[in-house]
Amino acid sequence: MTDETDTTIAAESPSEHPEHLSPEFVRTVLDLVEAGEIEAAREKVAPLHPADIADLVELTPGEQRRQLAAAIAGLIDGDVLSEMNDWVREELIEALDPHEVADIAAELDTDDAVAIIEDMEEEDQRAVLRALDPDDRAAIEEALSYPEESAGRLMQRELIAVPEHWTVGHVLDFLRGQEELPTDFWEIFVVDPAHKPVGTCALSWILRTPRGVSVGDVMKREQTLIPVEMDQEEVALKFQKYALISAAVTDDSGRLVGVITVDDIVHIISEEAGEDALLMSGAGDGDINEPIRDSYKARVRWLVANLFTALVASSIIALFGAAIEKMVALAVLMPIVASVGGNAGTQTMAIVVRALATNQLTQSNTVRTIRREILVALLNGATIAVLLGIGAALVFGNPALGGVIAAAMVVNILVAGLAGVLVPVTLERMKQDPAVASSVFVTMVTDSMGFLAFLGLAVAFGLTG
Amino acid sequence: MTDETDTTIAAESPSEHPEHLSPEFVRTVLDLVEAGEIEAAREKVAPLHPADIADLVELTPGEQRRQLAAAIAGLIDGDVLSEMNDWVREELIEALDPHEVADIAAELDTDDAVAIIEDMEEEDQRAVLRALDPDDRAAIEEALSYPEESAGRLMQRELIAVPEHWTVGHVLDFLRGQEELPTDFWEIFVVDPAHKPVGTCALSWILRTPRGVSVGDVMKREQTLIPVEMDQEEVALKFQKYALISAAVTDDSGRLVGVITVDDIVHIISEEAGEDALLMSGAGDGDINEPIRDSYKARVRWLVANLFTALVASSIIALFGAAIEKMVALAVLMPIVASVGGNAGTQTMAIVVRALATNQLTQSNTVRTIRREILVALLNGATIAVLLGIGAALVFGNPALGGVIAAAMVVNILVAGLAGVLVPVTLERMKQDPAVASSVFVTMVTDSMGFLAFLGLAVAFGLTG
Structure with missing residues (x-):
């Protein structure tokens, strides 16, 4: 993180800093590699930020990736790897010798080294650990002993x-005397004799305080301590909520064992907030770099689940086969009721899943949120019902049909609003991730209810004679 | 951010630190307020973190909120307001006198003050600005002159x-001599005589370097400069990508005009990453605190849009009215093809929208991504087609029907994969936010194509005689 490359595109032309590498640049580099002009390619790549x-x-592209990696091997250091997409990194690491991985891991902070090593096959992992020097190995082994995605x-x-009685x-x-200090740090921690944290000191306070003052007098006692087993999603929420730059990590006995800094958290904040959209869609936690086999496995599960819920809706239609035979307009109109209802349910569900993920929705305001969503659903339902009801009545020259579809629409949007809150809240209470499974249930409810309300009302009101 | 409250729940019991305020605690405080025991309520609330x-x-709840706010008025300072949900804060601020708002704004950093003032009605805004002292007013007025959601x-x-020739x-x-320094800072900026940034110095390097060394020799010349008009989403991506703690903001002529720190960015990272799920669902950028009128307006637009796309699908069904009358099984099965196809489209779309938002998908890999998604779609399509084809053939005792629905399923999942990439990528090329409108188009395509492929193939293969 502190490597001091002399220039970057950013420093030279801030206002034109490209949002991403231009396709031309990428093509130029790959063409050079292809043509065997390794030196020229390296010269192009060397000034870039990791x-x-x-x-x-x-x-x-995958085929050319190894060629490129071989050509610029010396430039792909730990900083580059720790910035790389997980899937791509895994693929690269697999192609490396354990000793090469160990060399890279040795130059990194524990957290970055762990991120690289934790995804390796167990056998390769052991080989890398053996190749590390004992201190690094112990640190990384300890980190690996904590659960995945935990603060540890x-x-x-x-x-x-530093101890509380020290002066500034x-x-x-x-600090001036130490050779081996962390690469970058922003706060120092004050500990008691049992090595339990009692306060933190931002470096800016140290800098502004006369030498004679004791750190106990400048430190902030209020601090957010992170237990070593805390899930990374919760850690990320704490950093956001309390606007932290770094935070002390403590073990079961309350001793200070590590520090988490915000630059390691921003990735997680973004991942955790962004992954809900993917999870709700049933796309797993993949991205465009995920191997095709993994994408297939993650997605087909949800498509099969969706197939079964579609069968439920379908069997409701089957109950009304006779009615549809008599009045085919029902078959034409029924998907509208299901589709708009499904959309309304997804809207509410997305809001609720997000509110749960950010701890905005708790037991204190669940009932209020349900009431709120029912009100919005009533307004939405009434609007759509009027539009669709009048339209259907005119097109089919059948006011009764218009009335039935309008009523079905109100019912389905109301049901959608209710399901949109209740399904994710219930999953959360059952300690399930509401982003993962809500969509299937909500869609099942809105599809089935859409067909049932519309076809049922049509029969009840004698539309089909 | 630096207020030194002596204790928090966090500091006292790190491992039991509640993820959010317990419903009991909230109820207790509200009961005290209700009963007029203002002092007791304040005592409960005072030790909390802002x-x-x-x-x-x-x-x-809304009705009790003003009562609570009145009771703990002295405790609701700028730090509390800047942590508060936008909607709730707006409601509170509206109830305050401009002078009270000015007092609160004066104690905040510019960015927090701006966040509070920018949403006010213009008239109230002017009243607040008049009540501020000239320096604060000038700073805030300048900030307000930059576009909303910009770095400015x-x-x-x-x-x-500091100038480059200064020593440590x-x-x-x-730093020791200055009275008026920023509340917290993590890096200092080195500027040339024209006040253009030439490097940054983390405080930890200053602390570790002997007094005689010049800052030009310890500073990092590589730096990410943020132009003052840059959109906050891009700013957030830069902070993530380059793991920044703070970054210099420059005006058109390259002069240093401000600094953005990561603690102000984490909220934006989370918002920007989280809002895509809401936008894709058509729920606007609202949350559970948004006023009902705004929620209604944001959502009904997309439901109406969905209504029209559903009409397109519906009119395709109408073309096949005669076929359905002859074979009602078609009406029973057709929603399955549309529904599973829609889900497959949403999966791809969610992946692609996320990849676009994080700059992972660029012109360099669009074609590769399309090829990848078609492959996944073929695998998914084949799987679902086999299951559904065999099932339909058995249930309806009609192998031809099974074959037709299987073929329709493959076609629709392929189309879904294509639309899932092309729609968001096209919107992005047209400088539209792909999260906002993709869903409507993708659903329209998968619904229409689902009905068309299934009913069309059924007729083509003479299933309906």
Whole structure:
């Protein structure tokens, strides 16, 4: 993170800083590699920021990726790897020798090293660990002993902790005297004799305070401590809520064991917030770099689930086969009721899933939220019902049909609003991720109810004679 | 952000730190307010972190919210307001006198003050600005002159900038001597005589470097500069990509005019990543605190749009009215083809919208992504086709019907995969937000194609005699 490449595209022309590498640039580099002009390719790539080199590798098609990686091997260091898409990195790492991986891991902070090693096959993982020097190995092994996606995996063990009785001068001398300090740090931690954190000190306060003052007097006692087993999603929410730059991680006995910094959290905030859209759609947690086999497996499950819920809706239609035979307009109109209802349900569900994910929706306001969504549903339902009812009455020259479809629409949008709140809230109470399964249930409800309300009312009101 | 409340729930019991305020706690406070025991209520609320006080206000139902706000008025300061949900804050601010708002704004950093003032009615805004002292007013007026959601609105003007020839000792003395410094800062900026940034220095490097060294020798020249008009979404992507803690903001002529820090960005990262799920569902950018009128307006637009796309699908069914009358099984099965196809389209669309939002999908890999999605679609289509084809053949005792629905399923899932990539990519090329409108188009395509392929093939293969 602190490598001091002399220039970047960013520094040279801030206002024209490309949002991403231009297709021309990517093509130029790949053409050079293809033509065997390795030196020229390296010269093009060398001035890039590690994150841009990572992007370049991602943008290169699979077949050419290894060629490129071989050509610019020396430039793909730990910083590049830790910025790289998980799938692409995994593929690259698999092609490397355990010793090469160990060399890369050794130069990284614990958290970045763990991110690279944790996805490897167990056998390769052991080979890499063996190749590391004992200190690094112990740190990484300990991190790996914590559950996946927990604070223990995210934290780095390199941190500055000082006793409360030290003065600011003490701290300054200590920092200047130390050779081996974390690459970057933003706060120092104050600990008691049992190594339990009692406060934090932003570096800016240290800088502004006279040497004689004790750190106990400048530190902030209020602090958010992160238990080492806390899930990364919760860690991310804490960083957002309390606007943290870094936070102390403590073990079961309350001792300070590591630090998590915000630059490692921004990725997680973005991932966790973005993945709900993917999960709700039934696309798993994949992206465009996921291997096709994994994408197939993740998605087909939900399509099969959707197939079964569609069968439920379908069997409701089957009950009304005779009515449809008599009045084919019913078959023409019924998907509208289901479709608009499904959309209304998805709207509410998306709002509720997001509110649950950000801890905005709790037991204190569930009832209020249900009431709110029913009100919105009534307004929406009435609007759509009027439009569709009048339209259907005119087109089919049948006011009764218009009335029936209008009534069915109101019923289905109301049901959609209710299901849109109740399904995700219930899943959350059952300790399930509401983003994962809500969609299937909500769609089943709105499809089935759409057909049932419309066809049922049509029969009840004698439309089909 | 630096207020030094002595304790928080977090500091006292890290491992039991509640994820959100317990319903019991909320009820207790509201009961105290209701009973007029204002002092007791204040005592309960006072030890909370500003972000938790903001949550408490959000969790309180609308009717009781003003009562609560009045009771704990002194505790609702700028820090609490800047942590509060936009809708709830707007409602509270509207109830305040301009002078009260000005008092609150004066104690905040520019960016937080702007966030509070920018949503006010113009007249109230002017009243607040008049009540501010001239320096604060000028800073806020300038920020308001930048476009909404731009870097200019996000930045704070309080920052440390030093000339390149200064030594570390110089910087230290300067920092100790200044009374009026930003509340918190993590990096200092090095500028040339024209006040253009030439490098940044993390405080940790200043702390570790001997006094005699010049800042030009410790600073990092590589830096990401943010033009003042840059959209906040892009700013957030830069912070993520380059793992920034703070970044210099420059005006058109390249002069340093402000700084954006990561704690102001985490909210935006989360909002921007999370809002795509809401936008795709057609729920606008609202949340459970949005006023019902606004929710209705945002959502009904998309339901009406959906109504029209459903009519397209519906008119395709109408073309096949005669076929349905002869074979009602077609009406029973057709929603399955549309529904599973729609789901497959949504899966691809969600992946593609996310990849576009994170700059993972560019011109360099569009064709590759289309090829990839077609492959996944073929696999998914084949799987579903086999299941559904055999099932339909058995249930209806009609192998030809099974063959037709299987073929229709493959066609529709393929079309869904194509539409799932092409629709959002095309919208992006046309400078539209792909999250906003993709869903309507993709659903229209998969619904229409589902009915057309199934009913069309049924007729073509003479199923209906």
